[in-house]
Amino acid sequence: MRAYLTVYGSKFKAKPVADIIFNTDLTNPSVSLGSHEQVPHNMARMQRGATNLTRRHDLEEHAHKYAEKCVVKHNRDPDSLYGLNLYKINYTNTASARGLITWQAAVIGWISEAAQYNYTARSHQDNATGGFTQVVWRNSLHVGCAVKNCSSNAVFVCFYHPEGNIPGEYAQNVLPVTAPAAVAC
Numbered sequence: 001m002r003a004y005l006t007v008y009g010s011k012f013k014a015k016p017v018a019d020i021i022f023n024t025d026l027t028n029p030s031v032s033l034g035s036h037e038q039v040p041h042n043m044a045r046m047q048r049g050a051t052n053l054t055r056r057h058d059l060e061e062h063a064h065k066y067a068e069k070c071v072v073k074h075n076r077d078p079d080s081l082y083g084l085n086l087y088k089i090n091y092t093n094t095a096s097a098r099g100l101i102t103w104q105a106a107v108i109g110w111i112s113e114a115a116q117y118n119y120t121a122r123s124h125q126d127n128a129t130g131g132f133t134q135v136v137w138r139n140s141l142h143v144g145c146a147v148k149n150c151s152s153n154a155v156f157v158c159f160y161h162p163e164g165n166i167p168g169e170y171a172q173n174v175l176p177v178t179a180p181a182a183v184a185c
Contacts, residue, residue: 040107041135041143041158048175050138059144059159067148067157083134083163085110087156103145106156110135122170130165137164138173 042052062082072088087106110131117129134140137160145158164173 040104040111044107044111045136045138047177048136048138049178050136050175051141053141053143053160056142056144056161059142059161060146061144062159063144063146063157066159067146067155070148070150070153070155072155081161081163083137083140083160083165085131085134085156085158085160087131088153089156090153103147103156106147106158107135117174119174119176122174123167133170133174134160134164136174138175139169140164 045052059082066084072086074084074086085106087109089105113129113132114136117132139162140160142161143158145156147157148155166173
């Protein structure tokens with residue numbers, strides 16, 4: 001039986017697990033991964049001339065609390081100062097999928113939304129690109145992430161400060177690719 005992942009918040013509904021790189025141990029019920037989630041974020045940001053995100057523990061604590069709910073729903077306080085990205089991977093074959101998930105899958109899910117981003121319009125496009133634009137948002141400087149191993153899925157949560165996806169600020173914060181991606185050997 002093949003395990004599939006579902007990306008919520010983008011047009012990509014399911015991909016076979018074998019098509020993505022996985023290696024994170026999710027046996028701990030709620031885990032924060034430090035640099036593991038920063039590396040793919042920062043590779044996408046580097047390509048667009050944005051500075052690296054740095055890890056912030058208070059954002060990580062918010063992410064832990066949010067992930068503990070095992071719910072993927074953007075229900076933030078409108079006065080919040082934090083940007084938010086959510087990602088959920090459903091297990092169809094729990095024994096083979098659990099423990100084989102990485103932050104690369106979550107961040108690649110968000111970054112894959114770049115294919116739908118309209119650099120001419122430079123605006124939020126019906127929630128189809130909000131994950132991508134938050135990852136590469138130039139004015140966001142800090143990130144804190146957590147993942148929760150729920151009964152039938154894994155929920156990934158990242159909070160960003162300052163928040164991104166601010167109407168009227170896309171042109172200066174979401175830039176096209178200007179540098180090739182670094183390849184790890």
